[in-house]
Amino acid sequence: MQYRPTLAHNNVMNKETIERLSSRTSQHFLDSIAVKQEAEKILPEFVARGIVAMTDCLQAGGKIMVCGNGGSAADAQHFAAELIGRFERERQELAAIALTTDTSILTAVGNDYSYEEIFSKQVRGLGKKGDILMGISTSGNSKNVVKAIEAAKKMGMKVIALTGNGGGKIATLLDENDIHLCAPSTRTARIQETHLVLLHSLCDGVDHLLLD
Ligand SMILES: O=C(CO)[C@@H](O)[C@H](O)[C@H](O)[C@H](O)COP(=O)(O)O
Numbered sequence: 053m054q055y056r057p058t059l060a061h062n063n064v065m066n067k068e069t070i071e072r073l074s075s076r077t078s079q080h081f082l083d084s085i086a087v088k089q090e091a092e093k094i095l096p097e098f099v100a101r102g103i104v105a106m107t108d109c110l111q112a113g114g115k116i117m118v119c120g121n122g123g124s125a126a127d128a129q130h131f132a133a134e135l136i137g138r139f140e141r142e143r144q145e146l147a148a149i150a151l152t153t154d155t156s157i158l159t160a161v162g163n164d165y166s167y168e169e170i171f172s173k174q175v176r177g178l179g180k181k182g183d184i185l186m187g188i189s190t191s192g193n194s195k196n197v198v199k200a201i202e203a204a205k206k207m208g209m210k211v212i213a214l215t216g217n218g219g220g221k222i223a224t225l226l227d228e229n230d231i232h233l234c235a236p237s238t239r240t241a242r243i244q245e246t247h248l249v250l251l252h253s254l255c256d257g258v259d260h261l262l263l264d
Pocket residue numbers: 121122123124188189190191192193194197240241244
């Protein structure tokens with residue numbers, strides 16, 4: 053593929069290009085704000101239910117397992133890090149594990165079974181009744197997250213699902229014991245940006261219940 057010459061290549065500060073790129077960035081901010089404003093109308097009560105469920109689980113000696121693909125794998129790790137480490141305040145370590153990080157497990161299960169099984173086998177191996185599985189999928193359709201949720205529900209675990217796009221297949225797997233946080237957008241980037249606010253709200257709420 054041949055790249056078009058850019059500002060850097062011809063070293064000319066092209067005003068029209070800067071304006072066009074600035075305008076695209078402004079639009080990203082505006083679109084992100086709009087989705088978050090819509091989410092603020094519908095999701096806080098469900099986030100509150102998620103906070104109570106997580107705090108109950110942790111106080112009873114349970115743990116939170118988190119999975120997702122791509123940007124959502126990064127979100128899973130980000131969230132587990134804030135529970136094990138800290139969010140905004142010092143507190144005890146909270147039992148959380150991202151199922152996206154052990155490359156030996158991921159490659160062995162992906163290679164020997166299938167990519168669809170990479171999270172579900174960890175859920176069956178590490179999970180127990182009373183734990184929570186958090187599945188993050190912007191489409192709601194990633195098969196490895198779907199299978200992890202199916203495995204968790206079979207084991208009597210509560211599920212917190214962060215989705216978008218109407219919830220996809222994942223929406224059909226959840227019941228009244230579970231918590232569904234569905235970002236009101238069909239665009240992956242916007243959904244991911246909303247998920248980050250949801251994850252930080254969950255951290256904040258757990259800290260509030262534990263510390264205040
Ligand atoms: O971050 C992005 C796009 O913004 C991508 O890496 C994205 O996470 C990947 O395409 C994922 O495989 C999408 O999976 P999902 O969110 O639909 O479950």
